[in-house]
Amino acid sequence: MAEAHQAVAFQFTITPDGIDLQLSHQALRQVYLSGLRSWKKRVTRLKNNVITGVYPASPSSWLFVVIAILATMYTRSDPSMGLIAKIQEHLPSFKNVLKKLPYQTAPCRTVVSAVLFSTLLWFSLIFTMRLCLKQLLSYHGWMFEQHGKVSNTTKIWAMVRIFSGRQPLLYSYQGSLPNLPVPAVKDTVKRYLESARPLMSDSEYERMTTLAKEFESSLGNRLQWYLKLKAMWASNYVSDWWEEYVYLRGRGPLMVNSNYYGMDFLYVTPTPIQAARAGNTLHACLLYRRKLNREEIKPVILNVPLCAAQCERIFNTTRIPGEETDSLIHWQDSEYVAVFHRGRYFRLWLYHAGRMLSPREIEQQIQRIMDDPSPPVPGEAKLAALTAGDRIPWAQARKEFFSSGVNKRSLDCIEKAAFFVALDDDEQGMRGDDPAGNLDRYAKSLLHGKCYDRWFDKSFTVVVYKNGKNGLNAEHSWADGPIMAHVWEYVMTTDSFQLGYTEEGHCKGDVASSLPPPTRLTWDIPAECQERIERSLTVAQALADDVDFHVLPIQEFGKGAIKKCKISPDAYIQIALQLAYYRNRGTFSLTYEASMTRLFREGRTETVRSCTSESCAFIRALEGGESKEVCRRLFRTASEKHQQLYRMAMTGGGIDRHLFCLYLVSKYLGEESPFLKEVLSETWRLSTSQTPLQQVELFDFVNHPEYTTCGGGFGPVADDGYGVSYIIVGENMINLHISCKHSCPQTDSHKFGADIKKALEDLLELLSPEKPDPSKAEQNHSKKSKKDL
Structure with missing residues (x-):
């Protein structure tokens, strides 16, 4: 009760002698310091707006x-x-x-x-x-x-x-970035037919060519006119429609289907104390947010700067469910996080007296939550299953049971939090007698957990396990993987290399004696709502149980060996994935590789169709027993083609986003296009993405190779396909995350993982320069000596 009294700045009582006014100086001081911090942020934001507004001048x-x-x-x-x-x-x-x-x-x-x-x-x-x-x-x-x-x-x-x-500040280049260009319809149609050729029979290709030519000569030009009009008006003609129709209008579960995860260091757990790991992790997140608010994070530059618009919604952002479409809500600031532990929800303030809590103070607060013996109220423990199931039931339940009273206040607390924190009672990581199997279970835990211990609507959830391992689960609609990967790289390295721990494994620093304990959120969940929670949990549990996951660290070689072959590492891995899929399924598949379009303002992603006629020709030659010289020549042709497609996608010359927008315009106009309908209904049975390592300077793979990031992954896109995420770590390691579904008898993540590893090794053997035979060299030298004589 003492903390409750301190939270009131003043009290008054009416007595026969008048009004007795009592002021709490401590509470008033807290109000003053909190307001001071808020005004400092406003001044910093105003100053940065001025600096960014006149850039490149000062x-x-x-x-x-x-x-x-x-x-x-x-x-x-x-x-x-x-x-x-x-x-x-x-x-x-x-x-x-x-x-x-x-x-x-x-x-x-x-x-x-x-x-x-x-x-x-x-x-x-x-x-x-x-x-x-x-x-x-x-x-x-x-x-x-x-x-x-x-x-x-x-x-x-x-x-x-x-x-x-x-x-430059983080957003200095935003006003100077070019708009994404709209490709010509004839160019997009031509590129599409080229990408579809290796996947179709002659009759299928002839029929699709006819549909494409009809579309190009008639409806396509009309749709293109509207699209160009939008491109002149909007900052980006794709991104707002992509966010709404691909993400926010999806009515299926976010868990597995949309959200993705990021893992901790592969071989190292800096401390086995759960509260201490949470203390450093949360403090590092706050440090990143402070740098973000001050725009002190350096813009990502690949010869030219990349758009940073997606960074604006990293923190204080939540996806709100709706019956027809969801919405993204972002708040300017939030001074607390929502914490889940053993079925209870807590509000943990991260600032006190106008300052950020130290890692040791956050550790103490986390420990208070873990020591709290109170049980969850009926319906509270599995409440987050609503965010894991279908969107319409969650939207209806939110409107019916969480629109007023104590439930609304507690839900508002979660949705307005800086981010969500889940304290798991499980132990995870690459450990024990079955490190490979435990690594797979660790990935699955981050992807979906128990289906009720992650708030899948938050921009991201930090997960801290009982043995000190951590990770994150991120919602996809507000930004793409590289944005969250940038945050997580900073958090992991700051946690281990800058903040550090004591010899006992606790966070460093002192603790203020006046910290109020975390606040337990209260709920009043009726029986009917509890039934809906159970139905959502049943849907989510069936989806989670069907996921087959495999994490494959390849330590025998990496980027260094690939570059010695004078091949692009990404092209090398993509062709290896094509070879592995062909060996696994006996056929080729339409392949999705994510490429970014952040060279343009508000750019997000484009598709690289990695299965090409050139890669198919190489694989047929290799599997058909052609000579090494022929296979090498075909491989280099396929590699150059892949690099060309990747560059085209990055520079606005991709296929799929343009066709997607043309399809939307046709729907708005009430026009039917057999060509667009067929293209948009194609199945991506192989969906791939590279997680880029963006802040290499934060890691030291030479002196500290054990601090190796494992990257992250996502669920399968197609019921009968594979999802593959990979990260190239340093010069000597590649980590792959492979997902599929148990319900499909043709897919097996572990078998496909073995096929990928074999394909990578076979390509390296094919492309590596042949070592000269010592006996032949000696014979040649002898012949040359005789000739000289």
């Missing part, structure tokens, strides 16, 4: 321009060519009101006019620089040039560094 450059103009005028020359005099003529006069102010004197009016001219000149220079920068960022020819051969156009393009300014 606010201080305005003073330089003003001084330069005034200095030029002092030499009795007019740099404005009469404009300053014109401005002076039109300055308002206040002779009757401000007679005595120096503003009315001629020299002062001249100075004011010069400052106004300098400001206009400064804005003009900024506009010109940003226009030049945007034009430079629109050039992508450098991606298609061969290594060592640089064209004159690309040399001129290198001027991008001149216009890029110094020390």
